[in-house]
Amino acid sequence: MNLLIALMVGTLFGASAFLMLDRELKGVCMGVFMLGHGANLAILAVSGSPAGKLPPVLSHGVDIHTFVDPLPQALILTAIVIGFAIQAFLLTMIVITWRRNQTLSLAMLATEEDAH
């Protein structure tokens, strides 16, 4: 399970690095979003395997060793909320850029800049 998650994290990070090297802002932003997901998954992986464990609402006398650590999940939840805000912000920036320049290609934006 850990190996699987490690591979998934690696794939997500790799894909996001590839996307971030894109020549268009859309791709760059998608890369950033994906990076966030990879990070969340990495945090999840440290909480240990959930297989055979109970949800963390315990009744009296339950063996605590079957207790999945809830903290990483709280961390991920926070990170997801923050990530969501950031995605909304970045998309807004992209919309504004598109409205002003009618292009999202970095090369075009750069040349326009020089002409400006």
Add this chain to the structure above:
Amino acid sequence: MTQHQIVLFVVLPMAAGIATTFLHRYRKAQRWVGAGFLIANIVFACKALATVVPNGDILVSQMGNWPAPFGITIAVDTLSALMLTMASIVCFSVFLYCVFQFDRDQQGGFFHPMFHLLILGVQWSFITGDFFNLFVAFEIMLMASYAIFCVGTSRKQMKQAYKYVLLNLVGSTMFVTLLGLIYGQLGTLNMADITRLAMSDQLPKSSIPVIAMMVLVFGGKTAIFPLWYWLPDTYHTLPSAIGGLFAGLLTKVGAYVMIRVFVMMFGTSQAITDVVAPILLVSAGITMFLGVLGAVSMHTVRRILSIHIISQVGYMLMGMGLAIATGIASDIKEMAVAGAIFFIMHNMVVKCCLFLCGGLMVEHAGDDNLEKIGGLLKRAPWLATLFMIAALSLAGLPPLSGFFGKWVLLSAGFQSQHYVVVFFAVLTSLFTLLSMLKIWSYGFWSPSMGKHVDKPERRPTTVGGMWGIAILVIVALSMGLGAQKYYTMCSMAAKSLIDPTNYVKAVLGEQNTPKLAINDMLPETSPKKLVIKSDSYETSGH
């Protein structure tokens, strides 16, 4: 100030942010509310400082009364109190400047709420005692800074904003990933608890690379040598006052966190300092020297000042590096940290002040390209005076604040025989003076030039801005003339950072271990995890 009142440092700016959001149609009310909150902020920061300093007390508050490693801790020690005081003064001055000098568009929209939320993030990072909380505070601060970056922007600023936003996002993601990994390794994210692990030498070997990678995250935010590329391109596109706010607060928060993490938390762990100290020291030398060379080569006021931020960060790094380098006596280490703290405080004030001066220079001359302006000495003699004091203070001439910061750092460097870094520090000082004189001689001394300089009818009203600058100059002067007082506080802060026993005790309680008797449930070797006994879970009121 009682221990639970420290939560005000988060609550006040948050309340100000919310209030000004609802008042965004009523500009006057927005300003008055903002000013009121900022003044209250200064008062509380000074009160906290007065409470903490005499005995080196630490004010700790556990959120929701959850005991330390499990709940969220906020704590104000001497270092935090010093930072809070300086930051609140800087915020107030920039606020004055913005209110009086910015036109309606620049202050429009949600500028004021964003301003207060930025302060919220900054102050939260100063007082938090929890690593993940630090991430959240960073994010709030950065989100506000992105928004300030983009509101009412020119095209040029927008494009640079992408650079700033994306790089910071990558940095933040890296931060949160590392936090996850650290939690996986150590089983805790409470700063005091991690400090305890480091002090009792319980850090697992595998956590060392993860912790060393923290240099990348905080280094990026602080703009140290290989990671500083985003700063010169972005800051100069901002309006001067905002540039001043960012220069005075954002990079300094990074420096503060680096002191907190590498000096206090992991400074006692030989394995980590062996890796981090050389990185910091080498980077310090290169950062300060290359930064100042960049500044000397620039031709606009804002660019010179922006790149200068980097060079000044080098001095702070030097202090940190000396503080954790091996084979240095502990009194010299203390001196180095005290120097770094003094330097951060000095830099917050002076750097911000210079940016504000730059803003007023543009108001007077109509441009900030040094080749197109001149003669400001005649036109604005008071501005010239204030600029000169701040500039000489930055360069480090004797009776002013920069001198004492550098003096302490240099003598710590000499006594610990790190001559190379000392050499670069002295050289950098010289070039700093050169770059400041460049602004002075082109902007103020040369014959009158510039779009508006010869037109008396284009004389801008700069009273409000001048007050903002004057407050900062007074603080800078007090740091220079009363250096002994400030330095005593700094060395007290340094003492408790080099030996963090008091911090750990204050946060975790007397026995240095958590009160919840949980650890005995787990085998000795495994790191402590959040595991709650089923019966104690019931008695805790759920």
